[in-house]
Amino acid sequence: MVFDLKAATRTPPKVVKVRVRRYNPETGSSWWQEYEVETYRGMTVLDALLRVKAERDHSLVFRYSCRMGVCGSCGLVVNRRPRLACQTQIAEVASEGRPVVELEPLYNFRVLRDLVTDFTEFFGKHRAVKPYIMRRDVREREEPTLEYSQTLDELAEYYEYSLCISCGLCDAACPVYASDPNFLGPQALTQAYRYVADTRDELWEERLRFLDVEGSIFKCHFAASCSAVCPKMVDPAGAIQRLRSTLLKYKIRLYRKTRIAKVVPPMEKREPPKPLPPEATLVEGVDLKLIEEEKPVIPVEKLLTT
Amino acid sequence: MERGKFRFASNRLGVMASFYPWIIDIKGNPERVAFTLHRLTGVILVGFIALHIVSTNTPARAGWEAWVEEVQRLSGVNLVSILFFIAMGALVFHSLNGIRLLLVELLALGIGRPEKPKPPYIPPSLKGYQRTLIYVVFILSLVIWALMGYVIFLM
Numbered sequence A: 001m002v003f004d005l006k007a008a009t010r011t012p013p014k015v016v017k018v019r020v021r022r023y024n025p026e027t028g029s030s031w032w033q034e035y036e037v038e039t040y041r042g043m044t045v046l047d048a049l050l051r052v053k054a055e056r057d058h059s060l061v062f063r064y065s066c067r068m069g070v071c072g073s074c075g076l077v078v079n080r081r082p083r084l085a086c087q088t089q090i091a092e093v094a095s096e097g098r099p100v101v102e103l104e105p106l107y108n109f110r111v112l113r114d115l116v117t118d119f120t121e122f123f124g125k126h127r128a129v130k131p132y133i134m135r136r137d138v139r140e141r142e143e144p145t146l147e148y149s150q151t152l153d154e155l156a157e158y159y160e161y162s163l164c165i166s167c168g169l170c171d172a173a174c175p176v177y178a179s180d181p182n183f184l185g186p187q188a189l190t191q192a193y194r195y196v197a198d199t200r201d202e203l204w205e206e207r208l209r210f211l212d213v214e215g216s217i218f219k220c221h222f223a224a225s226c227s228a229v230c231p232k233m234v235d236p237a238g239a240i241q242r243l244r245s246t247l248l249k250y251k252i253r254l255y256r257k258t259r260i261a262k263v264v265p266p267m268e269k270r271e272p273p274k275p276l277p278p279e280a281t282l283v284e285g286v287d288l289k290l291i292e293e294e295k296p297v298i299p300v301e302k303l304l305t306t
Numbered sequence B: 001m002e003r004g005k006f007r008f009a010s011n012r013l014g015v016m017a018s019f020y021p022w023i024i025d026i027k028g029n030p031e032r033v034a035f036t037l038h039r040l041t042g043v044i045l046v047g048f049i050a051l052h053i054v055s056t057n058t059p060a061r062a063g064w065e066a067w068v069e070e071v072q073r074l075s076g077v078n079l080v081s082i083l084f085f086i087a088m089g090a091l092v093f094h095s096l097n098g099i100r101l102l103l104v105e106l107l108a109l110g111i112g113r114p115e116k117p118k119p120p121y122i123p124p125s126l127k128g129y130q131r132t133l134i135y136v137v138f139i140l141s142l143v144i145w146a147l148m149g150y151v152i153f154l155m
Helices: A005-009 A045-055 A120-128 A138-142 A152-163 A169-173 A175-179 A186-196 A204-214 A225-229 A236-251 A288-293 A300-305 B030-062 B064-072 B079-107 B129-154
Strands: A015-024 A029-038 A075-078 A081-084 A100-104 A110-113 A116-118
Touching: A015 A045, A015 A110, A029 A045, A045 A100, A075 A169, A081 A169, A081 A225, A120 A186, A152 A186, A169 A186, A169 A225, A175 B030, A186 A204, A186 A236, A204 A236, A225 A236, A225 B030, A236 B079, B030 B064, B030 B079, B030 B129, B079 B129
Parallel strands: A015 A100
Antiparallel strands: A015 A029, A075 A081, A075 A100, A110 A116
């Protein structure tokens, strides 16, 4: 997501209307409910929700955990854009002209109650692409005694995609995922590419063959909404295009993983640098001993007493 | 879906998400507009091809004069020429955007290199030259469409 830094430094309107699309699974009814919340500078949408829950309506249900954009639990649709509630300031989404914050549960997910959505399908699809390092030698993977060697360039190939926090915002924004329940979704495909691009992964062909048979990757048509809403700049759109290009090259036998990371013993630790002798000096003509003996401008005793 | 006495609601946006880009806030995402237009023009082209086969079938069998008569219906302002004009606009956009999509989707070109996140956190695929190509496609197709309109309606 491109952060609107100017908007985040603005002062929010003093009172905002928080409109929440609520859902009750017992009766199956859905309705919009409105709360007025007094704001303060730096207030996030999650803060507003917590204030509503504490002061107005404790039947309101939402999910959150870390409050700092790391756990990915508080994904919501704020003013028709999937965002993390804890990373979105009220000032970003509400203005004096329109002091309204509309909150909906994530699109394309099953709603359990109010703003809480079901991630079973999401994690099932994530699991389907085998998001872990696979080696031919299973023992080496399960009980490692040595390390994998990898250069910084090889790390840079997939590092960006490994930052995914599984918040589900990309799937909520994807127009293909909206209409096709069988599509694996940007998150799962990005994680597939993250392990295909990782040199430590040895059984990448297995993953590529799964994606080829499933055919799910060819349903993506680069609307790039996933990248536009991703709060961690993971860039799922780019990853899916690279994965598809890799798969096509693999199909016509042009792609081979050039290097598979080898197992190597841990790098030897460097010896700590030797301390300099007391008479050593970096600047010529300056004696360190003389500097130590100089009286400080403020006596130490005075500093300690005040 | 039923589970015990609870009913859980599906929140899927459905096909509307493909044909109405403003169903979500698409600020900073012109790719979504191009995607929607690509779908819409694709549907128009399928209809056009079907109509085209039906409408050219009889005159093509009936001989040269019938064919010339059919082709003459395309000039001047009437229902057939307006539909033809719309189909040609769809064709131009769909083909130009298709070239851009082939570059991006098959060859993974124009989407930058993976990089470490740093402010202002713009993903590389939204900074690559495919973004420039979108505007080129929009402008070029408008220009070519206008020229086609001139040829169809005014010449």
